[in-house]
Amino acid sequence: MSTFSLLKKKMSLFRQSIRGITFIQHFSSHSSNVNNYYLRQKRKWPHSPYKTKYQDQETFPHQLAMQKLIQSTKNMSPKTNLLSILIDSFSSYKCNPTPNAYFFILNTLTKNPTTWDQIPHILDHIHNVEDFNTPEYIFTYLIKFYGVSDKTNLAFELFFTMPCFRCNPSVKSLNVLIWVIFKNNYDLRFVLLVLVKCQLMNIWVEESTFKILIKELCRIGKVKICVDLLNLMVDSGFNLDGNSCSLILCTMSGLKVCDGIDIWGVLKEMRKLGYIPKRVDLCNVIRFYVKNEKGVDGLLVLNKMKMSGIMVPDIVCYNLVLNGLILEGEWNYADEVFDELLVSGLVPDIVTYNVYINGLCKQNKVDEALRMIGCMEDLGCKPETNTYYTILEALCRSNEMLSSATKEFFGQMKLKGLQLNAHMYGIMIDCMIRNGEVDEAYNMLHEMVGMGFVPQSVTFDGLIYCLCERGLLSEVMELLSIMVAKNVVPGIGSWEALVQALSNSAKEDSSK
Template structure:
């Protein structure tokens, strides 16, 4: 029995005759185009074909890495009767940018996309190339890539503009070029967003142009953008790090930010204090600390360390003592940096015994001294001719505690011994220093050779001279004159003995 008779009994009349199913007589099929799609034209089939072509492309690239990649791309997709996709071109461009020897193929691939393909090239391809040219220090190619995007049927947006601005600013490009790019981008219907202004502000801060960054911040607020607290903090932190900001009025910058509605945090005021310390304005740093307390901010030990360092650098030792007592009264626990700063102040006042007492207090309170702590005290001891024995004792403690001694530490003690005329100990310690792999400076060698020649130790002086030659240290005038004089004296003595 036929399929129709099984489902349609004989007494039921079918609405259409058998020949009415043809496409020419069926009004519904003819007018509504309800033909089933061919499986070879379905979207899933195209996706599957592209995946197969992409897999073949990856295998061919791995197998023949030094071949012309554009031809591999075309052959891989032609094998499946398909056109290359933007992702395939993106893959090829990423492979080409990884090896400098294949950079010359990039223009050929781009030219093929522009002239042969007709798809709308995704913007992420150009964003990647702009960043690549920027990292490779080829700013002119990055700019050219941005402005030729419309030729590739791609409308640039603020994403690619931000990538170009970021590249130019990171490469310390002339700001006039950046300004030209921004002006020309307006004719391409690209308008800057908050992210663009943030990139520019960061660049200005890095270049030390904090005042210009604040002007741009004004423009940002006037244009209707929200005030970003991170940008304000960035401006203050950059001013505290960049040396070119020494002539900037940081108080004026902070006041301008407050007018815009920004309320500085403790970390921001710490950056203001750091700026004051760098520029030798310790009293200003103390003033910032007092304003923090007046505004009911609780300063931490970092704030006190900055103010303490600023006062000591400016020579305000009495105020530094008061500040150190204050932080102890408030219950703040001094850290190594605190002790190092305070001990350096004591050593600058030649209060070495108090510095040694503070060193012992550190150890009693469980704060382990570091190399900077010992070197500061050692320098103060070596400056005084009467405290060489104490310097030797501190140097011995450093050895016993297993501290990683530096060349500077050795030279401090050796030069102190030379000044005090202890030629034997200085000679032995210099050999120990050389044995540790350190290279003494020429002035240290010269001082010891001169002293050895004065004491008549010419053989030891000649030995040190050979050590200098071995270590590529050029002898100074002092050591050469001392050796010449010592050798001439010894020759005169030999002549006198021969005449006798």
């Protein structure tokens, strides 16, 4: 038979054997799915006795040594020398300690502050005695440990001496070191120094490094640097990270001043880089202008959103703009925005109504605010306590509204089961005192104390002054006893009014 024929026959037998093995594997898997125990119990080819847990004869001693090491460290004292236990555990099985064994020892030492002094001895032993290439995960763990333990200088030293331990540092350990620097509030020049030295060590930053830098810089409010890093990230060939873009905009929205950066301009630059903003990003842009008392600029952003087709504004965007305009007193713009959101088909929520009612009350349009509450209830939006509080404050502040209207509104709040608070009672008492309704104010204060609320010292002082003017000294003494029980210190005006009332009372008695 020729060589070619023999080779062809062997290939045919090989293909048949492959098909047979495939059929057996398919049949075995199918049988296991239907719980066919017969094939498993009566199989013709039992498992090899060598395919056991300790098949590798070289790792078997190491596993036994590791088990002995773990057992020896369970009930150790702070003075126990773990290095000697490590060496004894492995020498008893005539094998050398593994990197995992050293990592176990270091992990054990870091959990107890009384054993931290043994860590340098472990590292010296790895450096001077062992000859394996130390895994990087050991150093990343220790660098993070030193950072959390406020030992940043040791984290620096360990990172730059990693090559001495036969370990080439990578971007993983670099990222941990950068995190440590930011966590312990080191000067940003340290970060720059580390990045320059890393280039000399042939460690180049990756996308993950940019993300960490942007995240930590946003945490400390260095937004301008974050924007520069974002551009550098794209210029370096990395993908634009959407989460970093959102984080930058969110951080800017929380700052009062933003180093002269135009947040809308930043968003435009992000869009040029390929970022598609989310609705929360646009809300953060508007929130930035509102926080910096630029509500009109927030309105311009809202209009740009609609004109450019970036995104259809939702009720949250309109609420932010409406609030910014009202804070600036731009009443005409506020009315236009409120009408626009209704025409656009958006449904106002409780925030919308509270903001708009607050604007009406600031303009002393209390009648319109009261009608707005009626509209809310008709549309199924139940007013909350803050809604009533805003109107109650406006009623008490308005000179045009009669005291009866204020008391009627306060009574409606009680009937509706709203949870009243000390501020509401204080507003009512001050309103009654200004209108000369001293008796009603006195009764209201007793009601307030009975509800478990503590009036402010100013409320007591105003009522005591009015009672002293009327010569109602017994009521004054009763209020003073309440103040003592509630740990409220009377003001100077209360003592002056009381002394004047007592002197007048003494003069009247002497004249009689």
